[in-house]
Amino acid sequence: MNVTRFEELHVWQRAQDLAVFVYDRLSDSKDFRFKSQITAACVSISNNIAEGFEQPTTINYLRYLNIARNSSNEVRSMSYLAVRLNYLKDDEGVHLRTECEAISKMLRAMNEKLLANIRQRNNKEPSS
Numbered sequence: 001m002n003v004t005r006f007e008e009l010h011v012w013q014r015a016q017d018l019a020v021f022v023y024d025r026l027s028d029s030k031d032f033r034f035k036s037q038i039t040a041a042c043v044s045i046s047n048n049i050a051e052g053f054e055q056p057t058t059i060n061y062l063r064y065l066n067i068a069r070n071s072s073n074e075v076r077s078m079s080y081l082a083v084r085l086n087y088l089k090d091d092e093g094v095h096l097r098t099e100c101e102a103i104s105k106m107l108r109a110m111n112e113k114l115l116a117n118i119r120q121r122n123n124k125e126p127s128s
Contacts, residue, residue: 006053011106015046038078044071069107076100
């Protein structure tokens with residue numbers, strides 16, 4: 001399948017769902033700093049996937065995918081605190097971590113495929 005729009009990417013869709021989940025679960029939280037940090041990191045995942053998709057070079061796209069993966073790791077880390085601070089139930093924390101791990105795995109696979117494409121192109125270029 002040839003993807004022509006970032007909205008078609010399953011990883012972008014899952015990242016959007018993750019952000020909605022976090023916003024929904026923390027909507028009543030009075031800890032505005034914590035809520036702001038975790039929601040910003042959540043939104044950063046899908047936004048960086050989208051921003052990277054339109055980049056003129058694969059190298060730039062890879063940079064945005066790495067930022068998205070870092071944001072996913074940040075959300076995963078914060079999920080432990082959210083449970084410890086009783087902002088999320090245990091099962092909600094597990095769900096959040098599971099989704100972050102799945103998204104990170106998908107981003108890593110995209111990264112590896114794009115790097116393989118670069119290597120393949122470089123091997124086909126004529127030597128000077």
